[in-house]
Every structure is written in structure tokens, then in C-alpha cells.
Amino acid sequence: MILTRRRVLGAALLLPLEGLAQTCGRVTPRQTEGPFFKTDSPRRVSLLEGSSQGARLVLVGQVLSPQCRPVANALLDFWHSDEAGDYDNRGFRYRGHQYTDAQGRYRLETIVPAQYPGRTRHIHVKAQAPGRKVLTTQLYFPNDPANARDFLYRPELAMKLAKRGEGSFDFVVDA
Numbered sequence: 685m686i687l688t689r690r691r692v693l694g695a696a697l698l699l700p701l702e703g704l705a706q707t708c709g710r711v712t713p714r715q716t717e718g719p720f721f722k723t724d725s726p727r728r729v730s731l732l733e734g735s736s737q738g739a740r741l742v743l744v745g746q747v748l749s750p751q752c753r754p755v756a757n758a759l760l761d762f763w764h765s766d767e768a769g770d771y772d773n774r775g776f777r778y779r780g781h782q783y784t785d786a787q788g789r790y791r792l793e794t795i796v797p798a799q800y801p802g803r804t805r806h807i808h809v810k811a812q813a814p815g816r817k818v819l820t821t822q823l824y825f826p827n828d829p830a831n832a833r834d835f836l837y838r839p840e841l842a843m844k845l846a847k848r849g850e851g852s853f854d855f856v857v858d859a
């Protein structure tokens with residue numbers, strides 16, 4: 685009798701774990717690329733240039749499959765506004781792409797982009813597992829007061845800030 689009851693309890697305890705596994709495999713929400721995407725960005729992990737004035741940001745994380753396996757050689761193409769809230773549409777300031785390592789990891793060095801009218805602070809990104817569909821989205825800064833007024837902001841797309849200037853975000857893409 686006691687054994688049976690334990691089994692029932694055990695089955696009940698498994699349910700929340702199953703729920704967690706599903707969360708792990710949820711593909712990162714897509715968002716509009718906006719009007720300022722440019723193809724052929726340079727391949728580089730640091731978007732910093734000699735003239736960079738903004739607060740520094742290091743963003744790290746992994747690209748994962750829906751089964752939560754690291755995706756090696758995934759493409760990440762980042763672009764964001766500069767210190768004044770402008771995009772470089774002539775050149776490639778604050779634009780760059782890179783590929784994840786064998787563990788699916790990436791590291792981006794850049795500045796915290798300025799806000800521009802009508803939007804909260806954000807970083808645009810395209811993520812793509814080798815040979816698969818491109819996922820276009822935007823990343824946000826948690827606790828930014830302008831998030832609440834932004835028409836595109838989603839809390840699932842907020843990076844985690846370990847401390848000032850150090851953020852992390854894991855992408856889940858079709859792989």
C-alpha cells in the first residue's frame with residue numbers, strides 16, 4: 685500500500701520536470717528585422733572601434749537546438765544603433781557576424797546602444813544553424829524603464845545581466 689502511494693507521488697513529481705524540458709526546447713521568439721539590416725557585415729567578435737564612446741557590453745551565450753543540444757558553427761549576425769541612437773547605413777559600425785564554437789558558444793564585445801525615438805534599447809540579431817532557417821529577433825536590456833512602453837519588447841528576449849556591462853542570452857533555433 686505504501687509502495688503504491690509512493691509510485692503515485694513519484695509520477696506526480698515528474699510532471700513539473702517534463703514542463704521544464706519543454707521550456708528548454710522553445711524556439712526563441714522571432715521579431716521584425718526593422719529597416720536597418722544590411723547584408724555582408726564583417727566577420728568579427730568585437731564591434732568596438734577606436735571612436736567607441738558608449739558603455740562597454742560583453743554579451744555571451746550559446747546557440748541551442750530545440751532538443752537543447754549546442755549548435756556548432758551557427759551564424760550570429762548582430763547590428764545595433766550607435767552612441768547617438770543612429771544606425772550606420774553607409775558603413776558597418778556596430779555591425780558584425782560570427783560563428784559559434786564547437787560547444788555552440790559565442791561572445792560579442794560592443795557598446796550598450798543608445799535609445800532612439802519610439803524604441804527601448806535593443807540589439808538586432810539573426811541566428812542560423814548551418815543550412816537551416818534564419819531566425820531574426822531582437823534582444824533587450826532587463827529593467828530598462830522604456831521596456832514597458834515599447835511595442836515590441838518581450839521579457840523572453842531580455843538578456844540576463846550578471847553585472848554592469850556583462851550580459852548573457854541563449855538562442856534556441858531550428859537545427
Ligand SMILES: [Fe+2]
Nearest residue numbers: 718803806808
Ligand atoms: Fe532597431
